[in-house]
Amino acid sequence: MNEDGNDTPRPLGEVPEFRRIRSGPLPPHQNIPPRRRAPADQLPWLPSAAARRRRAALLLCGFLSAVVLLVSGSSWAVTGWLSDQLHRYDVFTGLLDENRPPASQGALNFLVIGSDDRSGLDSRQRSELGVGNVEGRRSDTMMLVHLNHQREHITVVGIPRDSWVRIPGHGPDKINAAYSLGGPQLAVQTVEAATGVRIDHYVEIDFTGFVEVVDTLGGITVCLPEAIHDEKAHLSLEAGTHRLQGTQALAFARTRKSPHGDLDRIDRQQQVLAALLDEALNAQILSDPARLAQFVETALGSITVDDTLDTAALIQLGTQLRSLGLDDVTFTQVPVDRIDFWTPSGEVAVTWHEQHATELFTAIAADRPIPQPQSAEDSALPSPDEVTVEVYNGTTIPGLGAQVRVELLESGFQVPESAGNWPQQDLAETLVRYSPEREDAATLLVESIPGARAEVDPGLGGRLQVIAGVNHTGVAVPAHAASPIAEQPVDVGGRETVHTRTAAENVCR
Numbered sequence: 001m002n003e004d005g006n007d008t009p010r011p012l013g014e015v016p017e018f019r020r021i022r023s024g025p026l027p028p029h030q031n032i033p034p035r036r037r038a039p040a041d042q043l044p045w046l047p048s049a050a051a052r053r054r055r056a057a058l059l060l061c062g063f064l065s066a067v068v069l070l071v072s073g074s075s076w077a078v079t080g081w082l083s084d085q086l087h088r089y090d091v092f093t094g095l096l097d098e099n100r101p102p103a104s105q106g107a108l109n110f111l112v113i114g115s116d117d118r119s120g121l122d123s124r125q126r127s128e129l130g131v132g133n134v135e136g137r138r139s140d141t142m143m144l145v146h147l148n149h150q151r152e153h154i155t156v157v158g159i160p161r162d163s164w165v166r167i168p169g170h171g172p173d174k175i176n177a178a179y180s181l182g183g184p185q186l187a188v189q190t191v192e193a194a195t196g197v198r199i200d201h202y203v204e205i206d207f208t209g210f211v212e213v214v215d216t217l218g219g220i221t222v223c224l225p226e227a228i229h230d231e232k233a234h235l236s237l238e239a240g241t242h243r244l245q246g247t248q249a250l251a252f253a254r255t256r257k258s259p260h261g262d263l264d265r266i267d268r269q270q271q272v273l274a275a276l277l278d279e280a281l282n283a284q285i286l287s288d289p290a291r292l293a294q295f296v297e298t299a300l301g302s303i304t305v306d307d308t309l310d311t312a313a314l315i316q317l318g319t320q321l322r323s324l325g326l327d328d329v330t331f332t333q334v335p336v337d338r339i340d341f342w343t344p345s346g347e348v349a350v351t352w353h354e355q356h357a358t359e360l361f362t363a364i365a366a367d368r369p370i371p372q373p374q375s376a377e378d379s380a381l382p383s384p385d386e387v388t389v390e391v392y393n394g395t396t397i398p399g400l401g402a403q404v405r406v407e408l409l410e411s412g413f414q415v416p417e418s419a420g421n422w423p424q425q426d427l428a429e430t431l432v433r434y435s436p437e438r439e440d441a442a443t444l445l446v447e448s449i450p451g452a453r454a455e456v457d458p459g460l461g462g463r464l465q466v467i468a469g470v471n472h473t474g475v476a477v478p479a480h481a482a483s484p485i486a487e488q489p490v491d492v493g494g495r496e497t498v499h500t501r502t503a504a505e506n507v508c509r
Contacts, residue, residue, distance in 0.1 A: 087304040091184045091202040099189075101198040106149030107367040108317075111191055112203045113142045113179065141205075141269070142175065142187075144197065146364050151320035155370060156273070157360070158266035158333035164341055164349040165194040174349055184306075195361040202306040211246030213276070219245045220275035222252060222268075223508040230257040241508050260339065263350075270331040274506035278326060326504035332370060335360065335498055337476075355450060355476045360498050370500055381444045384412030384477055387464065389445065391419040394427030394467040404430075404468045407475040411448065427469035429453050435460040448477045 146155040163175040168189045170181055178190035188199045214220060220243070227238045235251035244252055253272045258264035335356035341349045359371050389408060393401030401419030408415050430452040434442035439456075441464055446452050451471040 086309070088307040088309075089184060089202070089204070089304050091188060091306040092308070095185060095189065101192055101196050101365060103198050104149070104200075104365065104367055108147040108200045109197055109364070110145040110147075110201045110203055111142070111188055111199045112145055112205070113184075113187060142191070144191065144195065144199075144364070145203075146197075146367075147317075149367055151317075152324070152328060154324065154329045155364065156270065156329065156331045157364070158270060158331070159191070160263060160266065160334060160336065160350045162348070162350045163194070163334065163336075164343065164351050165190060168193055172343075174343075174347070195364075196358075197361050197365045201309050204304040211250060214244070214246035214249045217276065217279040219243050220249055220272060220279055221508045222249075222271055222275060228252075228255055228257055230255040233257070263333065263336070263339065266333050270333075270501075271506045274326065274329070274331070274503040275508070277329065277503055278507045281326070326507060327502050329503035330370070330500050331503070331506060332360070332498055332500045353476070354474070355478075356498055370498055372498065372500070381440055381447075381478075384408075384444070384448070385414065387441045387444060388414040388416065389441075389464040389466055390417060391415055392422040392465065392467045393419060394422040394424055394431065395470050396425050397468075397470070400468045400472065404466060404472060404475070408466070411475045411477045413445075422467045427467060428471060430469040430472045431455055431465075431467040433457050433460065433465040433467065435462050438462060438464055444478075448475050450474070450476065 142159040142161060144157040144159060146157070147153075148155075159175065161174070161176040164172060165175045167173045167175075167178050167181065167186065169186075170177075173181075175190060175194065179187045182189075184202055184204065188202060191197070192199055221241060222244060223241050224237055224239050229236045230251070233251040233255040235248065235255050237248075237252070242248075249272060253265070253269045255268075256265055335353040336350050337353040338351040339348075341351045343349050363370050391401055391405045391408065393399075393404075401421065405415050405419045430449055432442050432445045432449070432452050432454045434454065434456060435458060436456055438460075442454050442456075445464065445466060446454050449466070450473055451469075452466075
């Protein structure tokens, strides 16, 4: 078990070593002295690898903000130097198009991860840094970053590291295991399979420079709705606004001492990301060549990207992102329905809310705005406990009608009678039959049963019927209409639906 007690070690798969490619341009100001790193044993402030490895979200700002800063009148030499700071890895070779989601028409999707690789540390360094001896590599933080085709908006989706998904070729597992089992390629394949979104570029973060990034910018400002006290993270902050330097900022993003653990941590990481982006854009780094050189070297020296993200691609991307501001960056995370799902191996995992997660990733794949949850005030639908329904099995699948009845009851609907058999036994689609005056209740049923279709029958006299078809997969009541008895076994803090905040809204003012 690793140092935070959340992951069971898995054997390292046949993962090829990273091939890092360096291009030629040198820093444009030769009088800038090279930045030297002291050995780990001379850096008593250096946080543990457990802290450093979790912060993928924190250095993405260095990548994006550096691109934005460099495009306003910067020369090819400067942008070439920017490209030279990045390590490169061949990620997409061997991924077959027929096994991948279709490419987006003009939009770009980045998979951004952070790993806990210890392979570069000998036993003495592991002991000095307190990182333990767990072998293998896992992606401990994961984000999907979407740039729309007009290059006028960025969407950052936090993916819980303990998400229970199917890993191609390996079966169900936590999503962070994909990296240890098959490196960046399998991580990309797993995210594409789980989301239906094609990944265009890959960004991997090494966290050794995070403290220096924050300190180079002079710190960041964060807001706390309630106090956080975490001895393990060496963090003690009261509710309110705080100015954090590097080590405190790392601890703030690392801590899990809050009611919803990793889900709250994603929120804090996104707040830190917004604060870093705000500081980078307001610090006038571009006008100070020495400071620009230090910032870019610090921010990008710990980043690995896929080998298609070359200097030309960076110049084009930077030019397209020239006018982006904090209002043009939106943060969200995958909607979940369980944070207490017990896996067959006895671990606790997170499961996604099937309907709302599908809506989120369908919108991203189609390059459409993220759908917003409907509020109870805006909904004219009844609650499930106000809806009485009859259930029938319209297939030859034994027990399907009884299964649907149980699912409806568990979701809060009233189903007083046992399920019966429908005269027609070859229904491909689940059918919701209703009389005209019950259209609102029928709409609720159709929204709650994926793949169902409605059929009006004036002769039903106010009754509702659900006839299960072969395509039935389950019942999921929309959050805005859920009855109290249909709440999740463990509260997920409202994260069963999609909620968004812009970077501007995430910044303390």
